[in-house]
Amino acid sequence: MVAMSLRHAMLGLLADQPASGYDLMKRFESSLSNAWPATQSQVYGELGKLTKAGLLEVAAEGPRGRKEYSVTDEGRAELHRWLTETPPSTVRRSDALLRVFFLNHLTPVEATAYLISEAERAAGHHRALEEVERNVDWGDDALSVNGRLALEYGLRFTAMREEWARWAAEELRKARQR
Template sequence: MAIGTLGHALLGLLAQRECTGYELTRTFDESLAHVWPTKHSQIYPELAKLQAAGLIRQSGSGARGSKTYAATAEGLEEVRRWMRDTIPSESVRTERMLRVFFLWLLPPNEASTYLREIGGRHRERLARYEAIAAIIPSDDPEDRMGRIAIEAGIRYESAMADWASWAVEEIAKSAS
C-alpha cells in the first residue's frame, strides 16, 4: 500500500494545519488543482489509506459528521522524506498545449481564434494570481514560500499570454 503524489500532497497540507476532507477538497479546487487536479472522490479514500498507514490521525469531529485530520509525527517525517529524497516526475500534461501541435489542421483564422481564446484565459488567471500576490504581506517570512509559489503562476501565465499574442501576430504575418 504505497503512498503516491496525492497522498503526499494531502500530508503536506495537513502538516500545515489540521483539516477536514471537505476543506482539503476546497484547497485543491482553489489552488493546488492548478498543478494537481483532484476530486473529493479521490481524496476521501486516500485519507482512509493515510490513516491506516499511521501517517495521519483523526484529530476531531465537527458538525454534520465532519472529521478533522492531522498529520502524525511519522506523517511529517514521510512528507519531508518525499520532498528531500525523491525525484519529482518530470512529466507535465496539458491538453491545451498538445493541441498547439495540431493547429496546422485548422484554417489560419480558426487557429488565431484558438490562440486568442487561450491567451484570454491566461490573462484572466494572471489577473487572479496578481490579486492574490498583492495581498500577501511581502515582509512576513512565514508567507515567503507561498509568495514564491504564486510567483511561479504569475510568470507562467504571463509568459503564455505573451506567447499567444505573439503567435496570433505570426499567423497574421504569413496570411498577408
C-alpha cells in the first residue's frame, strides 16, 4: 500500500467535484489518460475500498443505482499527505526505450525505420495535444491552470521524443558509415 496512485487520482478528482463511478471514468479518459489510465473494473473496485476505508462516502443516490461519491475529511487529509509528503517514484517503464537497447539485433534499415516511426508517433501525439490546446476553453479557474501545466508537459515531452528519435536515426547513419 505504498504507491497506489489510482487511489489518489480518484481522491483528487472527487475533491474537485463529487461524482459517480461512471462520471469518474469519463474524467479519467478525458484528462488523466496521459498521466494515469484506469479501467472501469479498477475504478469501481477502488470506489468500494476507499468508501470502506472511510476516505470516501456516498453523498447521494440517484436513478439507475447511481451513487455519487464525495471525499471525506479523512480522504482530503490523505490526498494532502500524498501530495506533500510522498516523493514521486522515479521508476518509469518504457518499452519504446527498451527496444533501443536491442536495436543491434536489427538490420540498420530496420533500426532506422523503428526510430523514424518513433519520431512520427511522437509528432502525431504532439499534434493531437496542440489540437487539444486549441479547443479547450481556458477559463481562469484553478483546474485549468493545472491542466495547462500538464498539457505543456505533454507538448514538451512529445517534442523532445521526436527530436531525440530523429537525432538517434542520424547517429545510426553516421555509425554505419564509419
